[in-house]
Structure formats: structure tokens, C-alpha cells
Amino acid sequence: MIPYCGKPIKSRSKYNEVFTNICHLPAGHDGKCDELWFLNHLSKESPRVADKIRRDAFFTTGASWKSAIAGPNRILRPVMLLDDAELLKHGINMADMKPQVIRKLRDKAADYASCIQVAMKLTWLTYQIPGAPEAPQVTRDFLEHLFGEFSPPAQCPICLLPLDYSLFEQAQRGTALIETCHIDPRAHNADNVGFGHRHCNIAQGNKSLEEFYSWIEGILNRARE
């Protein structure tokens, strides 16, 4: 493991008390501290993909609109670790929400360190998708040290077919055709996340990947009888 600098980074976020943003440059780095420096190259080359990684790593997803059914707009995952009373102080009233929305939001809670690891893992995966820009050597070394050597093509973890970078730019109903998937949909950590096809992720639904495979196996056995 590369030792990170680990110095706190000042933030004007209203969630300063909930978690502290820290620097993830290698310990003893030159220049200014930087929380998500490993995304800087992608932010220039593919700003939408970099934004997506930041968003999926740190925020509860769900609908991007506010409604009684979908619940509030995106919330930081570490914030969803707070109890109802603390959330109310931040203007999030869990008592107003339907049980299924509460369950969904609570399932998506994750601590700051896990979100960072997820951002790193998704960045590592991104560079292995055919058509992706080439990673700068320093970023590549850093990511390979964490998760292993790049070995493209990156596959959808659900259907196990290669992804294509152009799918990030194609959208359906406002959502890109590549989505962040979870092997177990209730665990947000680096071991458990990947990039996969939107339609595969939708088909998996709230099942774990193994539950999904068993489910479709049962369907096929009945259908092919």
C-alpha cells in the first residue's frame, strides 16, 4: 500500500463535521495537497467520466430528481451513516420518507475511506476499457500498485463481455450506458464495485450477482424444458 500524505484538506462543505477530506498524494509529495489527484487526467480528457466516478463513488444515486417516491436528491454516502436526529440538523428529514426510500438510502451509506477506494478502483477500471485515454505513468503506477496490473479489455462484471468507452457517452433515459455495478448491491467498497452495462445492472436489480445468476438459471431451466 502506498502511504498517503493524509493531511486534511480544507473544505467549505456543510458536512465538515461529518468527515474530513484528506490528501491522497503519496506521502512526502511536492506541491499542494490534492484529494482526488488520480482523477485529474481523466477530468481533462473525459470530464463527464471523471464526474461520474466522483458522483458514483461519493453519492447515493437513485433518481436525480426530487419526489416523494424517489426521495431527496443525491446525498453524500458518508452523511447517510448519521442517525435520523443528526440528519435532521442537516435538513434531511427521514421521517418524511417512505420505508423503501429509507432502506435504499441506508443501503447506500458508506464511510469516507470506502468512497475514496471506490473512486480509485473505478479509475483503475476506466483506463482498462477499450477506447479509454492512456493513463499518465504516475497515475498508472499508483493504481496498479493498489489493484494490480492493467489487463484490458475491462469486462462488464455481470454479462462478462468487454465494455467500450463510447458507452459512457451514450445515454438512455438520461443515464449513461455504462453504470457502476455492485457484486453485492448493499456493499459500497472497492472489492465490490465495477463498471458494467446499464441494461445488465438493471436486470441484476437488487440481487447479488450470485443470486442473479441462480435466478436466471432457474428461468432458463423452466423456459428450455
Added chain:
Amino acid sequence: MIPYCGKPIKSRSKYNEVFTNICHLPAGHDGKCDELWFLNHLSKESPRVADKIRRDAFFTTGASWKSAIAGPNRILRPVMLLDDAELLKHGINMADMKPQVIRKLRDKAADYASCIQVAMKLTWLTYQIPGAPEAPQVTRDFLEHLFGEFSPPAQCPICLLPLDYSLFEQAQRGTALIETCHIDPRAHNADNVGFGHRHCNIAQGNKSLEEFYSWIEGILNRARE
């Protein structure tokens, strides 16, 4: 085939010029004409299910809210057979919509007779779902004459497991756990529709049922290698 009465029924719909509501009581019936009389019993016993049958049979589904992405609210399927110029006279401006919304709406167009047949077929299916109310004999005779004898339990056409009537009352993200499915998602007629599990219908997506089975077969072959 039972000959219907077939007399036009006066309607105050603004789409009077597009299609004529007709009576589907048996020819030579007593009393007033009635378009969807075969739904009258369900309307009393399970008004939400009867409403769902009417809605799914006659309206383009999609989102129940208006938005640039989701397109306009529900539209009558026969209305979606009109060309763009005619639709504009009815306040529906196709030029304002995104290509994928237009495709979705046009895929869901169906003539009045097909919608009626779908409503009949869904009613026939409903009475075969375990837990459903018992059909009055006259309704049962009428539906069995059209589609064959009742032989419960009605199955989800996708996963081929029995349905349960209580799933109509359970909802997720505002949608009942039983949905109208299409074997071929682009054909709205009695041969092609059924009631199935919401999560099965979502997994099938815009694939035909056979395409869906081939797709999950490929996934399993790779996953179980």
C-alpha cells in the same frame, strides 16, 4: 367468436374523431350498451386492478410524470397512430421530443380493437391468478370463449413461476409488483401480452422474450465456465 353488439357509444373524449368507443356486450343484449362490461365485476372487487387493466390496455405507459426525458404523460395508444401534424392539433408536439421518446411512444401505438382485445386478455389472465376473486359465470363464459378455459395458476410469462394476486397491491417505486409484459415489446395485441413480475419485466427490458432467454443463456455460459 362471440358477435359483439358493436354499436357506437357516445363519449365526451376529445379524441372522438380518432376512434369510436363501441359496445362489447353480446349482440342482441338487453339494457344499455357497455364498452368494457367484462371489467365491471373487477371494478367493484378490485378497482385498482381494473384501473390497471384499462390503463395498460389503452395508454402508452412510460413515466407517470411529465419531463423532457420521459416525454408527455400517458397518451391513448390509438392516438399515437396519428401523424405528427394530426398530433399537433391535439396539443402533442412530437418535434419537441427526443428521438428515444418518440420511438418509445410510436412503438406503443395500437389500434382501438387491439386495445380492447388486450383488456379482455388481461381480464382473462387476472381471474386465473391465485388469490383473484371468482369471475361471474357470464364474464367467465365470455372470456373462456375468446381465450380458452381458465387453468390457474396464471404464470409470469418471463420466469414461468406462478403469480400471486397480492402482488397487485404491493408496489415498488410507485409501480405494482405485477406489470403488463409483452413477449415482443413492440406489439400490443392479445397474443403478445401477459401479466408478469415487475422485476422480470424490467430484466427483459426492450428485448423480445426469446432474445432475453438467449441473452441470459450467454451470460450463464460465461459465468459458469
